[in-house]
Amino acid sequence: MATPLVVSEVSKSFIMHLRDGIRLPVVANVSFSIAEAECVVLGGPSGIGKSSILKMLYGNYAVDTGQVLVEHRGHVIDIATADPRMIMDVRRTTVGYVSQFLRTVPRVAAIDVVAEPLVVRGTDVDAARARAGELLERLNLPRALWQLPPATFSGGEQQRVNIARGFITDHRILLLDEPTASLDAANRAVVVDMIRQKKASGVALLGIFHDEEVREAVADRILNVTAFSPRKAAA
Numbered sequence: 494m495a496t497p498l499v500v501s502e503v504s505k506s507f508i509m510h511l512r513d514g515i516r517l518p519v520v521a522n523v524s525f526s527i528a529e530a531e532c533v534v535l536g537g538p539s540g541i542g543k544s545s546i547l548k549m550l551y552g553n554y555a556v557d558t559g560q561v562l563v564e565h566r567g568h569v570i571d572i573a574t575a576d577p578r579m580i581m582d583v584r585r586t587t588v589g590y591v592s593q594f595l596r597t598v599p600r601v602a603a604i605d606v607v608a609e610p611l612v613v614r615g616t617d618v619d620a621a622r623a624r625a626g627e628l629l630e631r632l633n634l635p636r637a638l639w640q641l642p643p644a645t646f647s648g649g650e651q652q653r654v655n656i657a658r659g660f661i662t663d664h665r666i667l668l669l670d671e672p673t674a675s676l677d678a679a680n681r682a683v684v685v686d687m688i689r690q691k692k693a694s695g696v697a698l699l700g701i702f703h704d705e706e707v708r709e710a711v712a713d714r715i716l717n718v719t720a721f722s723p724r725k726a727a728a
């Protein structure tokens with residue numbers, strides 16, 4: 494499969510079990526693909542289903558119908574039907590995800606939070622820390638914070654640790670859920686550069702960016718999720 498990510502006819506409803514099983518259709522017939530070295534941005538108003546699409550692609554939300562095809566270790570895998578162990582393996586090597594918030598681990602230093610994805614993949618700890626340091630430096634995280642656990646960091650500092658952790662690996666597909674939401678202009682510009690660098694190395698990126706400047710700077714294509722809204726189709 495030459496295209497790293499193909500989404501075909503994906504539909505999703507939420508069933509509200511505590512509300513008499515009310516069914517809330519969120520998206521229907523979502524179809525698109527992302528090429529190597531392409532950055533696609535999901536657009537459309539709040540609540541239209543952008544995050545839900547990203548979460549389905551990462552295997553966090555179940556897919557009701559349709560396929561999410563990724564090339565993983567030379568095989569085409571359908572995330573929609575893959576078993577949890579396969580999804581974990583896909584996350585380790587093929588599909589990365591950078592969310593808006595860092596899930597802090599108690600007592601682990603920021604530098605090790607960033608280095609961990611490389612260590613898990615077998616990189617030597619010192620080499621992984623060195624790479625983590627380069628990223629934290631680039632993202633202007635003060636050195637004095639590197640050895641501290643990020644639990645007490647500011648929102649923007651935590652977000653930069655999170656970005657460094659998400660960008661340290663070489664996943665072929667990277668999902669970005671508002672990674673720049675709490676950053677100042679200088680650090681947003683760093684992240685834009687980092688995204689461009691990923692693109693240049695062939696990574697396929699799919700992101701949500703509410704900041705218009707960032708969106709314009711990184712997007713090759715904006716996909717308006719309104720087109721996949723069942724509510725709109727019914728209106």
Ligand SMILES: Nc1ncnc2c1ncn2[C@@H]1O[C@H](COP(=O)(O)OP(=O)(O)OP(=O)(O)O)[C@@H](O)[C@H]1O
Nearest residue numbers: 507508517519537538539540541542543544545546
């Ligand atoms: N786990 C869930 N359970 C029930 N409903 C949900 C769940 N997650 C999302 N929804 C609903 O699905 C719809 C789409 O939400 P989603 O977060 O995907 O939108 P969005 O386009 O990313 O919005 P925003 O731009 O405000 O972040 C919303 O109506 C939301 O309430």
